[in-house]
Amino acid sequence: MRKKVDERIRTLISNGVKNRHRSMFVIVGDKSRDQIVNLHYMLSNEVKKSRPTVLWCYKDKLELLSHKKKRAKQVKKLMQRGLLDPEKVDPFSLFVESGGLTYCLYKDSERVLGNTFGMCILQDFEALTPNLLARTIETVEGGGLIILLLRSLSSLTNLYTMVMDVHDRFRTESHSKATGRFNERFLLSIASCKSCVVMDDELNILPISSHMRSIAPVPVKEDSEGISESQRELKDLKEQLSDAFPVGPLIKKCCTLDQGNAVATFLDTILDKTLRSTVALLAARGRGKSAALGLAISGAIAAGYSNIFVTAPSPENLKTLFEFVCKGFDALEYKEHIDYDVQKSSDPLLKKATVQINIYKQHRQTIQYIRPQEHEKLSQVELLVVDEAAAIPLPVVKSLLGPYLVFLSSTVNGYEGTGRSLSLKLLQQLEEQSQMSAKGPISGRLFKKIELKESIRYASGDPIESWLHGLLCLDITNYIPKLNGLPAPSECDLYYVNRDTLFSYHKDSELFLQRMMALYVASHYKNSPNDLQLMADAPAHHLFVLLGPVDESKNQLPDILCVIQVCLEGQISRNSAKKSLSDGRQPFGDQIPWKFCEQFQDTVFPSLSGARIVRIATHPSAMKIGYGSQAVELLTRYYEGQFAPISEVDVEDVVETVPVRVTEAAEKVSLLEESIKPRTDLPHLLVHLRERRPEKLHYIGVSFGLTLDLFRFWWKHKFVPFYIGHIPSAVTGEHTCMVLKSLKNDELEVNDFRPFYQDFRRRFLRLLGYSFRTMDYRLAMSIIDPKINFTEQEPKLPTVDGFLRSITDILSPYDMKRLGAYTSNLADFHMILDLVSTLSHLYFQEKLPVTLSYAQGSILLCIGLQNQDISYIEGLMKLDRQQILSLFIKVMKKFHKYLYAIASEEIESTLPRPKEAHTTIMPSA
Numbered sequence: 001m002r003k004k005v006d007e008r009i010r011t012l013i014s015n016g017v018k019n020r021h022r023s024m025f026v027i028v029g030d031k032s033r034d035q036i037v038n039l040h041y042m043l044s045n046e047v048k049k050s051r052p053t054v055l056w057c058y059k060d061k062l063e064l065l066s067h068k069k070k071r072a073k074q075v076k077k078l079m080q081r082g083l084l085d086p087e088k089v090d091p092f093s094l095f096v097e098s099g100g101l102t103y104c105l106y107k108d109s110e111r112v113l114g115n116t117f118g119m120c121i122l123q124d125f126e127a128l129t130p131n132l133l134a135r136t137i138e139t140v141e142g143g144g145l146i147i148l149l150l151r152s153l154s155s156l157t158n159l160y161t162m163v164m165d166v167h168d169r170f171r172t173e174s175h176s177k178a179t180g181r182f183n184e185r186f187l188l189s190i191a192s193c194k195s196c197v198v199m200d201d202e203l204n205i206l207p208i209s210s211h212m213r214s215i216a217p218v219p220v221k222e223d224s225e226g227i228s229e230s231q232r233e234l235k236d237l238k239e240q241l242s243d244a245f246p247v248g249p250l251i252k253k254c255c256t257l258d259q260g261n262a263v264a265t266f267l268d269t270i271l272d273k274t275l276r277s278t279v280a281l282l283a284a285r286g287r288g289k290s291a292a293l294g295l296a297i298s299g300a301i302a303a304g305y306s307n308i309f310v311t312a313p314s315p316e317n318l319k320t321l322f323e324f325v326c327k328g329f330d331a332l333e334y335k336e337h338i339d340y341d342v343q344k345s346s347d348p349l350l351k352k353a354t355v356q357i358n359i360y361k362q363h364r365q366t367i368q369y370i371r372p373q374e375h376e377k378l379s380q381v382e383l384l385v386v387d388e389a390a391a392i393p394l395p396v397v398k399s400l401l402g403p404y405l406v407f408l409s410s411t412v413n414g415y416e417g418t419g420r421s422l423s424l425k426l427l428q429q430l431e432e433q434s435q436m437s438a439k440g441p442i443s444g445r446l447f448k449k450i451e452l453k454e455s456i457r458y459a460s461g462d463p464i465e466s467w468l469h470g471l472l473c474l475d476i477t478n479y480i481p482k483l484n485g486l487p488a489p490s491e492c493d494l495y496y497v498n499r500d501t502l503f504s505y506h507k508d509s510e511l512f513l514q515r516m517m518a519l520y521v522a523s524h525y526k527n528s529p530n531d532l533q534l535m536a537d538a539p540a541h542h543l544f545v546l547l548g549p550v551d552e553s554k555n556q557l558p559d560i561l562c563v564i565q566v567c568l569e570g571q572i573s574r575n576s577a578k579k580s581l582s583d584g585r586q587p588f589g590d591q592i593p594w595k596f597c598e599q600f601q602d603t604v605f606p607s608l609s610g611a612r613i614v615r616i617a618t619h620p621s622a623m624k625i626g627y628g629s630q631a632v633e634l635l636t637r638y639y640e641g642q643f644a645p646i647s648e649v650d651v652e653d654v655v656e657t658v659p660v661r662v663t664e665a666a667e668k669v670s671l672l673e674e675s676i677k678p679r680t681d682l683p684h685l686l687v688h689l690r691e692r693r694p695e696k697l698h699y700i701g702v703s704f705g706l707t708l709d710l711f712r713f714w715w716k717h718k719f720v721p722f723y724i725g726h727i728p729s730a731v732t733g734e735h736t737c738m739v740l741k742s743l744k745n746d747e748l749e750v751n752d753f754r755p756f757y758q759d760f761r762r763r764f765l766r767l768l769g770y771s772f773r774t775m776d777y778r779l780a781m782s783i784i785d786p787k788i789n790f791t792e793q794e795p796k797l798p799t800v801d802g803f804l805r806s807i808t809d810i811l812s813p814y815d816m817k818r819l820g821a822y823t824s825n826l827a828d829f830h831m832i833l834d835l836v837s838t839l840s841h842l843y844f845q846e847k848l849p850v851t852l853s854y855a856q857g858s859i860l861l862c863i864g865l866q867n868q869d870i871s872y873i874e875g876l877m878k879l880d881r882q883q884i885l886s887l888f889i890k891v892m893k894k895f896h897k898y899l900y901a902i903a904s905e906e907i908e909s910t911l912p913r914p915k916e917a918h919t920t921i922m923p924s925a
Contacts (some may be wrong), residue, residue: 003790008212013145015218020142021461024467024543027192028150029201033123036147037095038203040119043145045223052118052144057109057136059124059165109135111874116141116457123149127165130182130529137468138285142458144433152362156198156208156676159183166530167537172589174571174609175540181503182536188505188678193467208676230454237264249331250295253324256454260290265450265674266296266407270303271359275382276445278401280427281409284453284475289409290320292439292452293385296407298328301365304383306368310388311400315353322354324476325367334361337746375399383407389426393733398425408677426843451466460788472529473517477599480518483559483621487548489630492561494638495686497543498594502685503536505678511684512557517546518561523617526854528830538591545686546631562631565614567694570592571604595738599723600756608698608740610740611639634689640743643689670741699742699753705734708779710823714739720757721783724764726771735772765844768865769837776857777876788857792851805845807902808840816903817894823893829870829885832892839895842866850894856887863888 009025016023027035043052056062072572103111106127113135120140125148137146151160160180164444167178176527189209190196199208204213234257242248247267263282275431283289299310312318326342334340343356359365370377372392378384382403389397390410400406408427429447434447452828454460469475498517502509521527546562569590576595580587587594592604613635637643704710706724718741725736740753761784766771769781806814815835821827840860842848852860856878862868870881877884 003202005038005042006205007198008205008215009039009197009203011215011217012195012205012212013039013042015215016145016195017143018042018218018905019461022137022140022142022144022146022458022464024148024190024193024196024464025138026147026148026150026196026198026213027201027203028153028156028198028206030152031201034092034202035199035201036121037091037149040095043119043143047118047143052904054119054121055115055118055139056101056121056124057104057106057132057134059106059127062103063364063539076696097817104116106132112136115139118144119860120144120147121147125150125159126162126687129164129166130148130533134468134474134529135474137464139199139458140458140464142462144458146464149814152604155672155674156187156206157184158331164537165187166533167590168536168835170540170568172540172587173576174574175568175589176385176596177539178537179500179539181499181536182533185503185536188677189467189471190678192454192505195463196467207674214455227255230257234260237261237843246299246332250299250328253295253327253331254292255288256452258283259292259456262450263295263299265448267290267303269448270296270300270305273303275403275405277448278408278445279429279450280407280430280688281407281450282412282427283409284455285411286455286467288456289411289452290318290387291324291406291456293387294321294324294437297325297335297385298332299384300361301329301367302332304362304365306363306365306384307380308385309370309378309381310367310385311370311372311374311392312373312388313391315355317388318369319353321385322357322645324608326355334359351607365753372396372400377403378402378404385409394426395733409501411877413655423710447468462880470514473514473532474529476514476518476521479511479514480620481515481559483619484924485548485559486622486625486835489626491548492548492627492630493562494544494546494631494634494689496689496692496831497545498683498685498687499536499541499543502543503681504682505749506682508557512560512685515557515560516543516563519617519619520615522620527711534559535565538567542566542568542630544633544635547686548629560615560619562618564616564631564635564636567591567612567614568609568697568903569612569701569721570606570609573604574607577603577606591703592738592740595723596756598738602757609693609695609697610701612699613700613702628713629717636700636741636743637718638689639694639700640745641693643696658881662689696745697743698745699740699799701738701740703736703738705729706737706779707734708776708782711737711779711782715782715785717741721751721754722756724783726767735775741820742888765841765865768861769867770892773866773868775807775866777862777866780861781858782855784844784861786857787846788852790851802904803849804899805841807899808904810898811835816899819892819896819899823889823920827887829888836860836864837867842910843895848895848898850898851889852894859884859887860891899901 012023014022025039033669039053040052100118102115106124109132116139117139118135122132122136142144160183162180162183163178164180164183170178185283187208190198191210194211195702197209197212199209201205216636227411234254237257237260238248238251238254241251247264247787250263250267251260253838254263265280266870270280275611281289281292297308297310310318310321312321322342329336329340332763338358339361340359342354343358344352345355355369357367363827372386373396375396380401381402381404384400384402385407386397386400387409388411389408389472390412395779397408400724425445431449432446434445455462455465458465461913502513502516517532520531535543543563545560546564548557548561550558552804567589570593572590572593580594581597581601581603585846592610592612594607596602596605614634616628616631700719702714702719704714711721720741720826721737721739728735740756742752764783768775772780811819818827818831821833822829839848841864843850843860844850844865855877857874862873862876863870870884873879873884874881
């Protein structure tokens with residue numbers, strides 16, 4: 001029976017097309033697939049240009065096959081089984097046959113980034129993650145539809161307890177029950193979004209979308225010429241610059257005012273030709289960054305630049321950039337094959353990506369792709385363009401900068417939130433340098449920052465963008481509040497954050513969550529939307545915040561000074577540990593126990609219980625004051641049981657039953673009558689540590705990207721390293737380091753981890769010539785923590801074990817002669833180079849009790865352990881060759897003196913000694 005579609009659905013689609021805003025439909029029911037055809041038909045009628053293209057995303061199985069021949073076989077089978085009536089036309093089959101559909105597995109969703117569709121269909125809700133939501137929804141153009149298909153549910157609150165695929169990764173042996181807090185917040189956020197509608201599979205609007213009652217058709221916001229205000233300003237800009245070359249023709253290719261202004265700024269810098277500017281272009285995804293850079297490069301060629309280098313994580317990332325270089329050439333009336341040639345990569349893995357463009361119109365000019373690591377090729381460069389700089393390790397980006405024009409682009413929020421670390425670290429440094437040079441007598445580099453806010457795909461003010469950014473905490477740079485004051489760290493207290501309340505979508509807790517995530521992003525972390533789901537649902541994770549003194553008379557949220565995310569680990573059975581060792585694999589979670597088990601082949605440690613500090617983020621305005629140290633100190637004291645609980649009741653036990661009660665209550669009401677609202681019977685958001693019983697732990701550990709400052713921070717708090725990864729991270733260029741600290745607990749006994757540190761230290765000393773050869777000497781010295789000061793009495797004490805007492809097996813007499821000749825300035829440095837490694841290992845293992853200065857110890861480490869040559873050390877330590885060799889010979893003189901003394905003692909002990917005369921006194925007669 002045909003049924004009239006609710007007019008409000010048509011109105012929502014129509015309003016979206018008029019405003020160039022997207023709309024979202026959540027369809028609940030087993031027949032939800034059949035309504036896709038109707039929604040697509042309504043959208044096609046409104047768009048009236050071309051048939052909207054469709055992106056269909058799924059987990060592993062499509063309900064109807066995407067391959068035509070296979071689909072025909074499937075239809076034939078259905079007919080044979082009597083499940084398909086050949087007389088009856090199936091609208092869905094016609095829809096699929098009509099083309100324009102792109103099918104994509106969720107695991108392959110990265111390949112759709114940068115593409116644009118009119119409609120996006122998401123099935124298999126249990127496989128969705130925040131990353132997938134961000135990737136797929138961002139591909140839909142203004143006026144388009146996002147359709148989320150759900151199976152039949154007796155209640156929408158069933159989503160709260162739905163087992164998601166990603167929960168498998170959150171479970172560990174000791175923590176197996178994941179909670180669907182993220183889904184609860186997701187559903188409540190949909191209820192608050194004006195462009196989201198939840199319907200059943202007969203297109204009946206459910207009560208959760210009560211905002212649809214007041215929906216009304218909107219007029220198009222146009223002026224007398226039929227264009228919006230922003231487009232009018234862009235048109236004026238194009239007219240103003242129409243006669244300027246090469247700016248005029250290139251600006252005509254711009255789609256938004258922001259993009260037009262960005263291209264104009266780039267071209268101003270290019271035409272200035274001082275080659276001492278850095279221009280950074282920052283924007284969310286889909287704002288036209290790569291296109292603006294491409295147009296700017298074509299302008300640089302027209303301005304006569306000969307050598308232009310372009311870099312990005314991969315040449316495939318530059319598809320749009322090179323496409324717009326060619327579009328820019330078309331606008332400037334350059335002809336392909338006559339004025340320029342495009343060279344594609346021959347590497348099959350790069351799928352014929354453009355790697356070079358050669359131009360011949362004025363003189364020989366080149367636009368060439370280089371890998372980010374190939375900075376040595378930049379000797380003749382005039383303009384360097386770095387696209388998606390946020391995805392390139394920070395040290396590599398710094399090595400690319402030089403005395404030439406540099407254009408950087410970076411995604412700062414949206415799906416690729418990696419850009420915050422780049423914008424905060426590198427751009428801040430560039431800005432400071434340009435300000436210092438502006439004040440100084442010598443003019444240094446100029447720095448400009450451009451931001452693109454207007455989207456290319458859809459109009460500004462898109463409700464779906466606001467909803468998605470709010471849900472996934474993507475655009476939280478505005479949520480870093482100014483601090484009301486900086487209290488002394490000793491006055492601050494650490495509070496436990498109740499996650500049920502934090503993710504309840506209550507107004508105050510939502511603001512608190514956005515502020516917490518703002519601190520994460522403003523810190524040095526590479527963030528992903530999936531981190532939010534981990535924070536919400538993972539059973540082993542807990543959150544703590546450091547707050548200043550709270551004034552209860554003021555009804556406002558306190559300033560968050562520091563956030564700590566902790567993951568409880570361990571309590572793994574010995575059988576599991578043995579199986580993991582024999583299989584050579586590590587299950588998800590329990591990072592520190594499994595790594596410890598692997599490194600020391602130890603099956604006892606995984607059975608201990610511990611906490612790993614996943615993240616510690618301090619407010620950007622309160623760095624280096626001591627808040628991080630105070631938070632770590634209080635957390636350690638808390639897990640050592642130094643905060644006596646006021647109540648015997650554990651807060652955690654009270655909270656766990658709340659979501660179940662909500663679900664049970666909702667199941668008594670039908671789907672069409674159900675009202676979904678944020679819970680009101682919630683516990684306090686913040687719990688003082690005295691009001692919560694701590695878990696019984698043996699240790700606290702941390703895994704972090706190894707830098708000098710971070711290592712010193714954890715070392716200061718008595719954390720000792722037991723593992724450093726051999727291969728640096730592809731994103732940050734840093735090695736992974738894991739450190740441990742044993743807890744003093746009355747109820748639990750645990751030995752100190754110093755013996756394991758000593759074993760790690762021995763291995764690290766041997767690896768300094770291999771995996772860690774280029775490690776900063778200051779960092780290596782901090783990790784080794786060598787004893788470089790010895791008293792004169794120490795080597796002579798018979799009670800002191802470990803010092804070298806014999807050199808027979810280590811140095812031959814000829815070695816000693818060579819060492820003596822070098823220390824007497826009778827031989828060259830290279831004559832004893834083979835001995836330096838042996839002597840260095842002995843010294844850093846504290847077997848040579850010789851006092852050295854820090855500089856002497858560092859030079860010994862670089863030459864003896866890292867096998868570096870003098871010229872490398874010159875650049876590293878900012879010392880000239882003679883100074884280094886002077887310090888080095890002093891070290892060798894001290895070693896020779898000690899070794900000579902040992903050799904003398906050895907020889908003396910082997911010399912024959914005269915027998916003592918024994919005189920016998922005879923008794924007198």
